Amino acid sequence: MSNDQKSAARNVRVSLTKAQLQSEIGAELISLCQSVTDDGSLSDAEVDALKTWLAEHRTSDLPAIAFLISTVERILEDGVVTPTERKELHKALERVLPPEIR
Numbered sequence: 001m002s003n004d005q006k007s008a009a010r011n012v013r014v015s016l017t018k019a020q021l022q023s024e025i026g027a028e029l030i031s032l033c034q035s036v037t038d039d040g041s042l043s044d045a046e047v048d049a050l051k052t053w054l055a056e057h058r059t060s061d062l063p064a065i066a067f068l069i070s071t072v073e074r075i076l077e078d079g080v081v082t083p084t085e086r087k088e089l090h091k092a093l094e095r096v097l098p099p100e101i102r
Contacts, residue, residue, distance in 0.1 A: 014067040015098050025060055028053075030101065033093045042086045050093075051076065064096040 020026035032053055036046040054069050071092045075085045094102050 012063065012067070014064045014096055016062070016064055016096060018098075020062060020064075021098065025057060025062065025065075029057075029062070029064060030097065033096055034101070037090055037093050037097075040090070042081075042090055044081065047072070047076075047081055047086075047089065050089075068092060068096060 016026050016030060021030060032050065036042060036050060050068070051072050054065060054072060057065055058069060071089060075081055075089055081089075
């Protein structure tokens with residue numbers, strides 16, 4: 001990913017809006033994000049649960065889901081989740097949470 005692409009990706013709103021939070025899928029995503037980020041680290045089981053949930057909701061029109069899918073796929077590309085990648089995924093999950101919930 002080029003620096004321009006990274007910059008553009010950072011500028012896209014992926015945090016859930018109030019309306020999205022009130023939808024069933026938005027509420028599920030918030031609950032999932034909060035549960036996997038609660039202790040400040042991501043276990044392999046939590047990464048797998050996130051990957052599974054995202055795969056089941058791939059067709060959703062929520063920008064947060066597309067953002068997380070691309071992040072998870074990139075991180076899992078080589079089959080190994082490094083400590084740096086875990087931190088990156090944790091930040092991505094926090095980015096999806098509305099500011100008042102982070």
